[in-house]
Amino acid sequence: MKNKRFYLIGLTVAVVLAGFLSFYASSSPDGLEKVAIDLGFIDTAKESAVADSALADYGVAGVENERLSVGLAGILGVIATGAIMMIIMRLIGRKKD
């Protein structure tokens, strides 16, 4: 498979997962949360300092439609992750020379 096609497919899969399928993700507590609830130390958790930020909890502030809100947040996350990662890789690559 050619590079371009390979990366295009890979990126599409990520966007579909974060932008569309994320809406259907289970909302049950994850493993750590569940253990914390069951044993009873969940109340030692403090709210994150960025808990009120525009993208907190994978939703875009002000977007009422839940499907749109989580999907947009997911796609923004994909873009941010990809951009930061590529910048870091470029910095690492450059220092080699």
Added chain:
Amino acid sequence: MHIPDGFINIPTASASAALAVAGLGYSVRAAKEKLDEKAAPLVGLVAVFIFAGQMINFPVAAGTSGHLLGAVLAAVLVGPHAAALALTVVLAIQALLFADGGLTALGLNVFNMAIVGVWGGYGAFLLVRKVLRSTRSAVLVGSAIAAFISVPLAATAFSLQYAIGGQGTFAASTVFAAMFSTHIVIGIGEAVITTLTVGAILKTRPDLVFGMKKAKA
């Protein structure tokens, strides 16, 4: 498995952060040495895929969900050094932009998932691959077993942090037993997703898979 602020006290979080930084420093040096420029886009794609995959919580036992960790997936695809960096980028973005995982807990989370999950998982992968004589199916079996192990391994790291600096009053052994048993189940999902993804890339672009390179591993 993202630890929120408050679960673990600040001294323990700071110590974990220091260990995480040391581990990342090593990872950066190793990445500089072992990665060729061709690998950079795959590292980007792996980070993006892990971010997306971690949004998809799948149901496990009653009232519990799990999601991809991605540590072994990344390590097999791009090598443990770049994988540690990719997991760290994902965890940092989740904590800073999405309030997923605490800010003071970021060092704890990076240590558990990006260092212990990645390097521990990759160690397990190498061991299995060696036993199975480094064939393509050895890479798949190694990915499956290592991915399965990596989840309870990271959960064990949390249990240690809880034993040292947990703010709750529960016995460390109780927390460990609950964390371990829950995350063994989640590890099955991790193994399935990791094996399917590595398998798909081995089929289309085996040349890109770090875990296939014998000399460099």
